[in-house]
Amino acid sequence: MEIPLANTNTKAIIKNMNIKRILIILFMCFDVLSIFVLAILFYLLQPVKSNSVVFIPQGSNAKIITSLNNTKLQFSKIDQYLLLFFGHPQSGWIAVSKPILTRYEFLKELTTNKAALVNLTLIPGETSEYFLREIAAKKLNLNPDKLLDELYSQSSRKEGMLTPDTYSIPLGISERLFIKYLLEFTKKRNETISKKVFGDYTEYKFYRFIIVASIIQKEAANESEMPIVASVIYNRLNKGMKLQMDGMLNYGMNSHIKVTPQMIREDNSEFNSYKNSGLPSVSICNVSTQAILAAISPAKTNYLYFMRDKRTGTHRFNTTLAAHEKEIERQR
Incomplete structure (x- = not known):
């Protein structure tokens, strides 16, 4: 049976229209893709101002971007996905080659430039x-x-x-x-x-334990003595006695200086516990966790005095001045 010419022309026209639609859609997709690629390229070429080193935590790209933003570097969720194309960043300290890099250079260096x-x-x-x-x-x-x-x-x-x-x-x-x-x-x-x-943290309250811990740190011969030295500090404070502890004068650049009777006479700082009562307003030194725990939980004793035993290097503790003076005489 012969197909009418009109029907043939109609099918051809419809076919051409479908092809045109497909081409239009393809061109639109290409334009959108081109715009997207250009936008990404423009984004990657934006300058990033950074420190000479940055710290990268272990974890996901999202955690890394959050960490970078906490250092006042401006990054977004886009960077989280872009990092997938550069490889996973190295954790730890990363060296940054220049103070100002393009975003592309910066993201790439996160994966390659481990700092010395x-x-x-x-x-x-x-x-x-x-x-x-x-x-x-x-x-x-x-x-x-x-x-x-x-x-x-x-x-x-x-x-x-x-x-x-x-x-x-x-x-x-x-x-x-x-x-x-x-x-x-x-x-x-x-x-x-x-x-x-304690179940919570308040810096100014906790810092009082740091102050006590710093005295413990300077005076105790070892970690096992720390709670006992702490008890002496609190016992003397509760009785209104001056602490009279030499190690408190090893503050600042005096850290490794031997405390002498002359230094005790001449030092007028708040750390001279022979002249001042109570605790100083600031810590004497930086303290270990063990010293802090001793300051929080001192041993329960009645000790008010202690003296280093020259033979053992540890301390001998006493409850009375008479016993303490006897120990001093024995040491001499």
Whole structure:
């Protein structure tokens, strides 16, 4: 049967219209894709201003982006997905090659530029000034005065706000970022202790235990003595007695100086517990977790005095002045 010409033309027209529609849709998709690609390229070429090093936590890309935003770098959910194309960022300290990079360069360096690290050890009982001037500044090639200025400006207290530990710190870190990192580490440590013991954390209340802990840290011969030394401190305070503890004069740059009778006579700081009653307003040094726990939970004793035994290096504790003086004579 012969197909009418009109029907053939109609089918051809419909077919051509369908092809045109498909082509239009394809061109529209191409335009949208082109705009999207151009937008991504434009986004990746935007400048990012960064510190010379950044700290990347372990975890998902979302956690990494949140961490970067907490350092005042401006990143978005887009970066979270873009990171998938660069590979997973390395955790820890990352070296940034230039102060201003394109976003593309910055995201790429997160996956490739592991920073060179220097180990710094802050020992329990060390003062912040001595640690920053004599250890951190020299090993990290930082300005000691700027380090102290940053500590005093970023912290609510001048002493006792750092946690004794060994830190792996990147070369090239700024004074500001180094102090910020140390203070955040200590805040987490203190919050963990306080919430575990008290159920909450209030910095100014907790800091009183830091002050007591700093005296314990300077005086106790070992960790097992710490609760006993704590009991002596509280017993003397409760009786209105001066603490009269030599280690309290090892503050600031006096950290490793031998305390002498002349120093006790001439020092007029609040740390001279032979001249002043009560506790000082600030900690003497940076303290260990064990010293803090001893300050929170002292041993139950009646001791008011202690004297270092030259033979053992530990202390002998007494409840009366007469027994204490007898111990002094025995040591002589």
